[in-house]
Amino acid sequence: MSEIRPLERDDISAIAEMFQRILRKGHGPAPLGAREYLETLFLDPPYRDDDIQSLVHLREDGTVNGFMGVLPMPFVYQGKTLKSAIGGSFMVDGHEQDPYAGARLLRAFQSGPQDLSLTETANDVSTTMWRKLRGTVLPDYSLEWLRILRPAGFIAAMAASAFPPAAIAKPLARPFDALLRRRGAAPQWTHVSDAEFAGKTLATEDADAAETVSLFQQFVSAFALHPQWTENALQRMVHESQRKADYGAMVRRKVLSRGGKPVGLFLYYGDAGGIGRVIQILSLPGQEGPVIDAMLADATERGLVALRGRGQPTLINAMLGRRFAFIHASSSIVHAKDKTLLEPFIKGQAFFNGFAGESWTRLLGDRFD
Template identity: 45%
Template sequence: MSRVRTLEADDVPAVAAMFQRLLRKKAPPPPTSLTDYIRRLYLEAPFCGGGVHSLVHENGEGKVSGFIGVHALPMTFNGRKLRAAVCGSLMSEDRERDPLAGARLLKAFLDGPQDLSFSETANETSARLWTRSRGTALTQYSLDWVRVIRPVSFALGVASRRIRIAKVFDPLASVVDNIWRRHLGPGRLSWSALPTSGTGQKAANVREIDSIQFADLLDPLTSQYALRPDWKECRLDWILADAMDKPDLGDLVFCAVSSPTGVRIGAFAYYAKPGGIGSVLQIVAAPGQAGHVIDCLVDDAAARGLGGLRGRVQPALLEAMLGRRIAFVHAASTVVHSRDADLLLATTDSQAFLNGIAGEQWCRLIRGRFT
């Protein structure tokens, strides 16, 4: 008889093999680095335990046939401490023999002791399972934003994810992009590219900082949210160290943004690889300052030679992004579940700080390298 139980150390090789097959779309066996990382992330990390566990599904033969990866996230709601659980990988095989394995895993997870459950990487199948389990899909948190800086480099960056040889055209792309951008007038808004003069907005100053300084800015710059991570309890040192170990995405750059008078108004963290598409991990901004912070991010990426930027939307940033030639796409849904109506209202009313560091985008299972 099939059952759901807590992940144990002996299950990790089977989970890694499943991850390799179903999510990485590669033939097993998985590399040792992937197996070791799954063990470290779901069994040994500082946010493991405390009643919040990753789970496996066993089929009738006692074989691991499904998995849901979970880590705890300390949060506060109007000053009240609570515990959230972030759902990462949700996968099951033998769907023809046992089509309800995924649903059993999700139900067991949602029945856990956490006050709030959420995921920011739910595909269409997972999102349907969440909503059928009385979860809610948050439209305003479920969009990716895209800004083109160098159009030819951007196109090659997209193509190179499928066709590696496309990168040989990078030198030619740089020449064409420079000509294209010079023909755009200073400060001109264009969907196709960013002028060589940048956004034209000089109302703020940018300074590169380290991960410790960035972590110190998260609490004051998210204080306006009713529901947010308890940054002092989140082990940001562990999370940011993990986030920095994604060499294929480039260096993880941390920057602080200040007004001309020196008042700190925002910060951002993004992966920068010249000629590539920068992946934005997090943007934080003081109320009313999101536009200035976004402009500084785009200008900083242009100065580092990036072809474009892509990141996850926060509702507080959405209004500022409109009119800045930023496009939006839907790749995955942010979904939430709670038995506390006030917590749910905070998420649906855009009063929650979710996604990015307050989620799972920092995790190496998302676009990390395992060889």
């Protein structure tokens, strides 16, 4: 008979191979770095809670064929600390032979002691399972956004992503984009012109790790429901988030008011000629628009061809009118034993996604080589 139990150290090799084949679509054995990181992340997570652990699904012969990676993360709401858990790296090996293994894993996860069970990376199959188990899909948290900065470069980058030899066309896109961007300062859907942000955005400066931790704690406190980060745990998360080799170099900058006070922070990854991945945008209430503009100006100056990221309700409201496109690639979902805890999520008053999720981890965007 199949079994579900907490992850053990001896399971890591099997989990790493599943991770390499199923989630990374890789060939060959899992890199040693991936094994080491999976072990560190899921057996010694930033927030340890012995009652909330990652889960494995075992076949009848005792071999591992399923995994739910679980990251404990306490949230606070109306002065009360909530036991919460982020579920991700959800995978089943040989789904055809055991079609209910995933549902059993998800049910076991939701049946844990936590008040909130969350995920920000549910694909269509996982979303169907969450719905059947009374999870609430959050549309405004599930939208991904895209802002094109250089259209020819964007097309070339997309082509290279699908067919790597097409990267040879990237230099050919630059003259076209340069010509297009000189055509006046009127805002366009297709690109950001040279003059669109010139002298019009708030100043930005690099934020070191210590300042990043402080600003995170400051900005998330404006949300009715938000993570209850300890300084040590958040320091570790900020440190681990620095490396995502597949996404490019990390850019982490604070946005300053005219008087020099920090009013926002953005963190993205990307190199000139590439599409940047935004992991987090934070701001004081009412400053979302200026912070977004400062981020777009920064990415444009660095030569990126587009930016993409995950939405939050306050960000989506600020992006309307700024020529962003929105798509749905995966779902953010919450399951609450006390249904009154769904209210801040439904009203867009919860801080969720990015660092309040699993996008900060090296599992998304690193090569482990």
